[in-house]
Every structure is written in C-alpha cells, then in structure tokens.
Amino acid sequence: MRQQNKSTRLWQLILLSFAVFGFGCEKNIDFKLADEESKLVVEATIENGQPPLVFLSTSLNYFSQISPEILAASVVRGADVFVSNGSKTQKLKQYDIPLAGGYTLSYYSIDSANLSAAFLGELNKSYSLKIVSQGKEYAATTTIPNITKQIDSLWYKPGPPQLDTNKVIVTGRFTDPPGFGDYVRYFTKRNGGPFLPGLNSVFDDLFVDGTTYELQVQAGVDRNQKIKEDDMFFNKGDTVTFKLSNIDKTTYNFWRTMEFSYQSIGNPFSTPVKVLGNISNNALGYFGGYASQYRTLVIKK
Structure with missing residues (x-):
C-alpha cells in the first residue's frame, strides 16, 4: 500500500512539474491581419x-x-x-x-x-x-416557394413570473405537410412598428415533418440595439402581426449561418463559421425569395 501511495505521489509531482513548466513557457502570439479588398x-x-x-x-x-x-x-x-x-x-x-x-x-x-x-x-x-x-x-x-407550412392559430398567456407582470407569452399552432424540405423564416411586428426577425428566425422541418405542433413565438429583435431577456416577450395591449415565410434551402442556409455567426461574436470558444451567401464574383450577402402569410393577434390590457 505504501509503495502504491509513493507511486501516486510521484506521478502527481511529475504532472505538477509539467504544469509549472507549461505556464512558465507561455508566449504571446501576435497576428497581423492584412486589410482585405472591399467587397x-x-x-x-x-x-x-x-x-x-x-x-x-x-x-x-x-x-x-x-x-x-x-x-x-x-x-x-x-x-x-x-x-x-x-x-x-x-x-x-x-x-x-x-x-x-x-x-x-x-x-x-x-x-x-x-x-x-x-x-x-x-x-x-x-x-x-x-x-x-x-x-x-x-x-x-x-x-x-409555395406556402406549405400553415399557421393554424395564435394565442397568449401570462409571461414568466420573474419578469414584469405586463409581459405575455405568444404561442402558435402550426401544421407541417409530409415530406422534408419545408424551410421557414419568421418576423413579428408590434403595433405600428417594423417587421423584425426573431433572434433565431429560421427553422427546418427535420423534427416536425408531417405533424401539427405548438411553439412559442418570440418577439422579433433589433440587433442594432442591446437585446435584453424581456425584449423577446410581448406586452399587454400589443397588437402583434406574425409573418411566416416559406423560403428555399439557399435562403435558409444564409440566415442559419448568419445567425450562428451573430451568436459567436465575442465568444472565444465558439467554432468559426462561414456565412453561406449566393452572390457570384466573391460578393457577400444573398438574394432570397419569401412566400409569406400573416396573422394578427390583439393582446388585451
């Protein structure tokens, strides 16, 4: 038993030595990023x-x-x-x-x-x-594309108890037709404001194909402003217009990768992502088609 304890302590000392040596050899590496030609x-x-x-x-x-x-x-x-x-x-x-x-x-x-x-x-x-x-x-x-995914209904209920009691949760019931490949992007409008996309605005039908399901509709956000948790809920007294757009796979891939890129900003542990645009000649961005339908929900005060 004493021999086993000695071996354990020896390995601990060896590992500690490697750790000290590693920290002592840390070195700053500076990258010089060349200016890219404007695109x-x-x-x-x-x-x-x-x-x-x-x-x-x-x-x-x-x-x-x-x-x-x-x-x-x-x-x-x-x-x-x-x-x-x-x-x-x-x-x-x-x-x-x-x-x-x-x-x-x-x-x-x-x-x-x-x-x-x-x-x-x-x-x-x-x-x-x-x-x-x-x-x-x-x-x-x-x-x-055609309008395939259908908005069946919208309703609301009280928001989470930890938030302002004026907040409400909007939920929708949707029907997805059988057969994979129904891609959508959604937007919401409050009262007379602009349509804004959700924080995560695009979805495929990998897990909901051919089903009727319910899903919370988070309020669209303005990424030019600081986004707070309660920004994604609606308020009592709001008139909410919900816009659901069928899109093709190319448009879905653009916004899927773009939104993943947004989420990785400032995170040193995130995985680098390439935004998948569809403009030729090395340009950035996209050209996308939207097959849109709308529903309006009046939330009582």
Missing part, C-alpha cells in the same frame, strides 16, 4: 405580392471604426440592377431616402415611371438578379 455586400429580396428590393453596400475591414459617416459612405449608388422572372426583365430604379443628420439611405426597386416592365413576386416562381457596379458583374438566383 460588394448585397441584401436582395422578393416576396409574393411585393416588388423586388435591393440594398447595396461595401464591406468594411474587421478593425474598421464604425461611424455614421463611414456607414453612409459604404452605401453603393449608381449601380445597374436587373431582376428577371424568366419572361420579363426589369431594371430597378435607385431611390434615396433622407435621414437625420444629413445622411441618405439608398435602395433599388421597381421603376414607378415604367410599370409596364415591372412585376411583383409570385408563389412557386424562380427569379434571377444581375448587378453591374464599378465595372464588375454579379449574379444570383432564388425561388419563391
């Missing part, structure tokens, strides 16, 4: 019953300072943007919206002066996007 960033969507909408900007380096001036300068203007549904091709028009502080937001959509060439999104139809900017051409394709 085109695309956020382009088309939805059933809605015109195409395209926002263009240029990427910033990882260590770039962020200011209203820098963000305003990153907006891409003067590009030639085309969207086709296979039988019609429309050139989109640039629109400029003045913002506070003398800044301007620009986007591209149908030309109101040339409605003969314009079209809106349709279910179960494919679309192509072409962008010509600063001598380079970019392309992407997407599909507005």
